[in-house]
Amino acid sequence: xxxxxxxxxxxxxxxxxxxxxxxxxxxxxxxxxxxxxxxxxxxxxxxxxxxxxxxxxxxxxxxxxxxxxxxxxxxxxxxxxxxxxxxxxxxxxxxxxxxxxxxxxxxxxxxxxxxxxxxxxxxxxxxxxxxxxxxxxxxxxxxxxxxxxxxxxxxxxxxxxxxxxxxxxxxxxxxxxxxxxxxxxxxxxxxxxxxxxxxxxxxxxxxxxxxxxxxxxxxxxxxxxxxxxxxxxxxxxxxxxxxxxxxxxxxxxxxxxxxxxxxxxxxxxxxxxxxxxxxxxxxxxxxxxxxxxxxxxxxxxxxxxxxxxxxxxxxxxxxxxxxxxxxxxxxxxxxxxxxxxxxxxxxxxxxxxxxxxxxxxxxxxxxxxxxxxxxxxxxxxxxxxxxxxxxxxxxxxxxxxxxxxxxxxxxxxxxxxxxxxxxxxxxxxxxxxxxxxxxxxxxxxxxxxxxxxxxxxxxxxxxxxxxxxxxxxxxxxxxxxxxxxxxxxxxxxxxxxxxxxxxxxxxxxxxxxxxxxxxxxxxxxxxxxxxxxxxxxxxxxxxxxxxxxxxxxxxxxxxxxxxxxxxxxxxxxxxxxxxxxxxxxxxxxxxxxxxxxxxxxxxxxxxxxxxxxxxxxxxxxxxxxxxxxxxxxxxxxxxxxxxxxxxxxxxxxxxxxxxxxxxxxxxxxxxxxxxxxxxxxxxxxxxxxxxxxxxxxxxxxxxxxxxxxxxxxxxxxxxxxxxxxxxxxxxxxxxxxxxxxxxxxx
Ligand SMILES: *Cc1c(COP(=O)(O)O)cnc(C)c1O
Numbered sequence: 001x002x003x004x005x006x007x008x009x010x011x012x013x014x015x016x017x018x019x020x021x022x023x024x025x026x027x028x029x030x031x032x033x034x035x036x037x038x039x040x041x042x043x044x045x046x047x048x049x050x051x052x053x054x055x056x057x058x059x060x061x062x063x064x065x066x067x068x069x070x071x072x073x074x075x076x077x078x079x080x081x082x083x084x085x086x087x088x089x090x091x092x093x094x095x096x097x098x099x100x101x102x103x104x105x106x107x108x109x110x111x112x113x114x115x116x117x118x119x120x121x122x123x124x125x126x127x128x129x130x131x132x133x134x135x136x137x138x139x140x141x142x143x144x145x146x147x148x149x150x151x152x153x154x155x156x157x158x159x160x161x162x163x164x165x166x167x168x169x170x171x172x173x174x175x176x177x178x179x180x181x182x183x184x185x186x187x188x189x190x191x192x193x194x195x196x197x198x199x200x201x202x203x204x205x206x207x208x209x210x211x212x213x214x215x216x217x218x219x220x221x222x223x224x225x226x227x228x229x230x231x232x233x234x235x236x237x238x239x240x241x242x243x244x245x246x247x248x249x250x251x252x253x254x255x256x257x258x259x260x261x262x263x264x265x266x267x268x269x270x271x272x273x274x275x276x277x278x279x280x281x282x283x284x285x286x287x288x289x290x291x292x293x294x295x296x297x298x299x300x301x302x303x304x305x306x307x308x309x310x311x312x313x314x315x316x317x318x319x320x321x322x323x324x325x326x327x328x329x330x331x332x333x334x335x336x337x338x339x340x341x342x343x344x345x346x347x348x349x350x351x352x353x354x355x356x357x358x359x360x361x362x363x364x365x366x367x368x369x370x371x372x373x374x375x376x377x378x379x380x381x382x383x384x385x386x387x388x389x390x391x392x393x394x395x396x397x398x399x400x401x402x403x404x405x406x407x408x409x410x411x412x413x414x415x416x417x418x419x420x421x422x423x424x425x426x427x428x429x430x431x432x433x434x435x436x437x438x439x440x441x442x443x444x445x446x447x448x449x450x451x452x453x454x455x456x457x458x459x460x461x462x463x464x465x466x467x468x469x470x471x472x473x474x475x476x477x478x479x480x481x482x483x484x485x486x487x488x489x490x491x492x493x494x495x496x497x498x499x500x501x502x503x504x505x506x507x508x509x510x511x512x513x514x515x516x517x518x519x520x521x522x523x524x525x526x527x528x529x530x531x532x533x534x535x536x537x538x539x540x541x542x543x544x545x546x547x548x549x550x551x552x553x554x555x556x557x558x559x560x561x562x563x564x565x566x567x568x569x570x571x572x573x574x575x576x577x578x579x580x581x582x583x584x585x586x587x588x589x590x591x592x593x594x595x596x597x598x599x600x601x602x603x604x605x606x607x608x609x610x611x612x613x614x615x616x617x618x619x620x621x622x623x624x625x626x627x628x629x630x631x632x633x634x635x636x637x638x639x640x641x642x643x644x645x646x647x648x649x650x651x652x653x654x655x656x657x658x659x660x661x662x663x664x665x666x667x668x669x670x671x672x673x674x675x676x677x678x679x680x681x682x683x684x685x686x687x688x689x690x691x692x693x694x695x696x697x698x699x700x701x702x703x704x705x706x707x708x709x710x711x712x713x714x715x716x717x718x719x720x721x722x723x724x725x726x727x728x729x730x731x732x733x734x735x736x737x738x739x740x741x742x743x744x745x746x
Pocket of ligand 1: 237238239240241263264266327355357358391401402403
């Protein structure tokens with residue numbers, strides 16, 4: 001496999017017709033004759049953006065000559081430029097070869113702290129260009145050769161080998177596609193390499209994911225080292241599967257389990273599949289609909305015991321919770337101090353599972369301190385095992401479904417890997433996708449410090465720059481309305497500031513979660529909730545009112561897709577793939593929106609695609625539409641309703657697994673919304689937004705939830721195109737009228 005990584009030469013004479021120019025071009029030509037491309041530039045330009053070239057280059061040659069050292073001032077200038085450039089590169093990359101190329105007399109001017117970072121000092125007139133080129137090429141190749149982590153290395157070698165295969169997949173390295181016109185299109189779109197690398201698990205030299213052998217196992221060990229875990233397992237079916245694996249490895253029917261009420265649905269599936277008895281911990285919520293932390297008191301021995309004793313399905317002596325699962329980083333970016341939780345829970349719960357689907361970056365930057373599960377120098381629990389499940393694909397550079405399970409053993413117990421693997425096998429396809437395994441491998445290797453740390457730092461910095469830019473716009477508009485970004489009032493004026501700036505403090509108004517324990521939670525700044533006007537943090541409606549659903553429709557017609565939309569807020573993330581262009585475009589589109597709103601532009605003009613699907617809005621003005629939806633929200637006090645329904649007490653009529661079994665046996669019936677109160681649901685009921693399950697199989701409908709469903713029904717018929725989606729709700733047209741039902745146990 002040949003990769004394109006040019007040697008970058010920086011020399012102000014690169015294009016000059018003088019001796020120095022001729023010399024450096026002769027060197028460039030000799031390097032090209034060694035089979036490596038050369039990129040010649042004449043200045044460092046903008047330092048930090050040029051240093052980004054480190055990800056595309058195989059070596060740097062920085063040229064200096066005696067002229068630059070002719071006076072003390074010139075010498076200082078040359079040295080400080082050189083030092084700054086080398087530091088920029090080393091901030092991200094400690095390994096890429098850097099050579100100095102100059103006249104003999106200059107070498108003695110270079111201070112040690114710069115020399116130390118170099119791979120060599122090339123004397124312009126001592127050796128032939130050919131000799132120097134061979135030397136540079138050797139170092140450049142050795143550097144490139146050191147880059148690929150074990151599995152990716154083996155896979156690229158295998159794909160390049162061109163062996164004939166008799167094993168599946170049946171497309172045989174892509175050949176089958178070439179025999180059909182539409183197959184040809186597929187082949188051209190995805191390219192040869194993806195298909196050559198799509199192999200089955202009978203290729204010995206690649207190792208096996210399901211048994212954790214060979215290069216796959218070496219990669220998992222490498223990732224474990226990088227992530228500071230005792231064990232690490234790649235998972236190719238998402239963190240949904242990672243969660244189920246961890247649960248099945250330690251939970252059996254009838255076990256008591258402690259679960260964050262606002263957990264991901266995969267955890268609720270795990271409860272249903274294992275036959276566990278869930279005891280829920282209740283997070284706070286503010287009136288923006290943002291989920292806050294579970295208060296520290298909820299974890300106390302007393303509070304947990306009371307809940308277990310109140311649960312009608314807990315029998316006998318089996319009352320010790322087998323597992324606790326927390327959403328570590330809620331969907332809005334709130335995280336917990338893991339050491340505080342370990343101190344409280346060690347020995348009281350066997351396994352602490354932190355669902356870090358949104359937090360795989362935290363281990364690579366000091367900024368996050370103890371606010372993530374597993375990292376460098378973190379103490380072990382005495383008894384409890386720590387697990388973290390991470391969606392590599394959500395915030396790091398993984399392909400969709402790339403996920404990993406991290407384990408930290410306790411002092412008293414090490415993970416039994418063979419037993420754990422029985423649960424792993426139960427949920428893993430016997431034909432895993434090798435491109436996803438390779439992306440797990442590469443995503444971890446990318447996070448190796450200092451490169452990974454630099455990537456995380458950059459995303460925090462961009463996130464803060466975005467927040468600062470939004471505030472500046474707000475200041476310029478003065479009294480006029482503008483969007484706000486949810487977060488602490490204090491924002492460092494430059495740089496990334498400090499962790500302490502982001503800790504949620506008791507009594508701070510901005511978060512709306514009331515009293516919180518000291519140092520227990522922080523907000524991850526790379527998760528940004530943008531608040532639209534219309535709703536105060538205390539739940540009061542204000543003017544003007546701009547429901548977020550309209551803003552995000554507007555954005556999406558202009559090519560900006562957000563992660564999640566709430567009533568008066570929407571959510572964006574600054575992943576390691578963020579660029580300045582991306583967030584600046586968002587900012588300018590928001591300004592366009594403000595303009596169009598203030599001028600009440602008709603929808604045919606500002607939302608043409610939407611109006612094509614829903615012509616009834618053609619002549620409606622943008623502001624008029626916002627105001628009419630705002631009025632309906634206000635009339636129904638929706639902010640309070642949606643907050644209360646999540647906090648209302650949910651009464652379980654049976655275990656989730658038993659309710660689900662009723663469905664498998666068809667012992668259910670479709671119940672109309674108006675008749676739901678008191679009935680036990682057989683399915684998960686999940687409103688979008690926020691996409692958090694509201695009712696779990698076996699739980700009864702209460703008044704608040706029924707009222708919410710009635711509201712959603714009315715709203716959806718009044719504003720087609722802005723429907724609140726509710727998974728679990730079945731719609732049927734009865735006598736020409738759209739009606740909603742839920743499958744309940746008989
Ligand atoms: C997305 C998500 C998951 C599931 O992850 P996938 O990789 O999409 O399967 C689990 N937990 C939480 C909190 C999530 O947000």
